[in-house]
Amino acid sequence: MLTGETRLVGIIGDPVSHSLSPRMQNAAFAARGLDWTYVPLPVEADSLETAVAGLVALGFAGANVTIPHKTAVVAYCDEVDAVAQRAGSVNTLVIRDGRVLGSSTDGLAVTEAIECRGERVLLLGAGGAAQAVATALADAGASSLTVSSRTPERAHALVARLKTLLAEREIEVADAWPPAGVDATVVVNATPIRDSPLVAVKPEQQVVDLAYRPDGGETALVEAARNAGCRAVVDGLEVLVRQGAASFERWTGVQAPVDVMRAALSE
Numbered sequence: 001m002l003t004g005e006t007r008l009v010g011i012i013g014d015p016v017s018h019s020l021s022p023r024m025q026n027a028a029f030a031a032r033g034l035d036w037t038y039v040p041l042p043v044e045a046d047s048l049e050t051a052v053a054g055l056v057a058l059g060f061a062g063a064n065v066t067i068p069h070k071t072a073v074v075a076y077c078d079e080v081d082a083v084a085q086r087a088g089s090v091n092t093l094v095i096r097d098g099r100v101l102g103s104s105t106d107g108l109a110v111t112e113a114i115e116c117r118g119e120r121v122l123l124l125g126a127g128g129a130a131q132a133v134a135t136a137l138a139d140a141g142a143s144s145l146t147v148s149s150r151t152p153e154r155a156h157a158l159v160a161r162l163k164t165l166l167a168e169r170e171i172e173v174a175d176a177w178p179p180a181g182v183d184a185t186v187v188v189n190a191t192p193i194r195d196s197p198l199v200a201v202k203p204e205q206q207v208v209d210l211a212y213r214p215d216g217g218e219t220a221l222v223e224a225a226r227n228a229g230c231r232a233v234v235d236g237l238e239v240l241v242r243q244g245a246a247s248f249e250r251w252t253g254v255q256a257p258v259d260v261m262r263a264a265l266s267e
């Protein structure tokens with residue numbers, strides 16, 4: 001039931017029709033008895049600045065930001081927290097007193113789900129989520145990062161950025177897309193690709209897939225990782241719950257009902 005008091009949050013991206021965040025966040029608001037609602041908001045790249053101003057004008061309490069706006073939206077925040085600044089990527093907007101505060105919960109959602117210290121990471125993709133995850137993994141102690149992207153210039157730009165932040169670390173661009181023969185102990189897919197595993201995975205690897213299927217079915221990478229008996233397999237739904245719980249807490253100041261959020265995704 002929406003009322004005149006209902007607080008609004010949403011997700012801006014293109015596309016957003018596949019997103020399970022509305023289902024997950026609305027279940028969380030209901031479980032905590034909050035008169036809040038979460039709506040999908042499709043926004044094309046040309047309209048991003050107007051859309052952020054619109055959220056403020058319409059009295060939204062905040063929003064999530066998804067593909068392809070995570071890096072571009074930084075320019076439209078009044079303030080960006082230290083993690084998001086380091087990542088160069090924002091997935092959570094909190095709007096207070098007409099000011100837009102940007103933060104990033106994607107990186108922690110990954111680093112809290114796997115072992116990071118001393119790991120050698122292969123990162124597939126070089127967009128906003130990849131930036132956030134790469135920074136967080138390096139800050140959590142990963143010893144090397146190899147970035148592979150369909151668009152090599154984007155991988156080079158991410159690697160250049162990471163090298164300025166992490167002078168002592170081994171960071172390089174893979175020489176092919178999709179990459180082959182990269183000696184990694186962690187594989188992270190930060191592209192929307194769900195139908196191909198992109199790489200051959202091995203049992204000693206930890207595998208994280210940010211992509212997920214709206215019907216909850218396994219992506220090709222997760223299926224390959226489970227079949228290979230990989231050391232850890234973290235699917236996109238688990239990452240969604242973890243990053244969404246952190247966003248929920250930033251908006252509401254209330255502890256997120258993580259089990260409710262996880263259950264909402266399997267309904």
Ligand code: NAP
Pocket residue numbers: 066067068069070071106124125126127128129130149150151154190191192193209210211212235236237239240241243
């Ligand atoms: P983004 O900034 O637009 O970056 C997308 C990345 O994927 C770019 O490197 C892009 O390469 C690559 N890519 C897109 N389509 C591709 C294709 N067909 N073949 C090869 N590479 C392709 O988007 P993002 O915000 O980083 O998000 C990336 C994905 O992660 C999205 O699917 C998003 O939903 C997912 N994600 C999920 C969670 C979660 O909670 N589960 C959290 C964050 C992100 P080009 O530069 O060549 O286009």
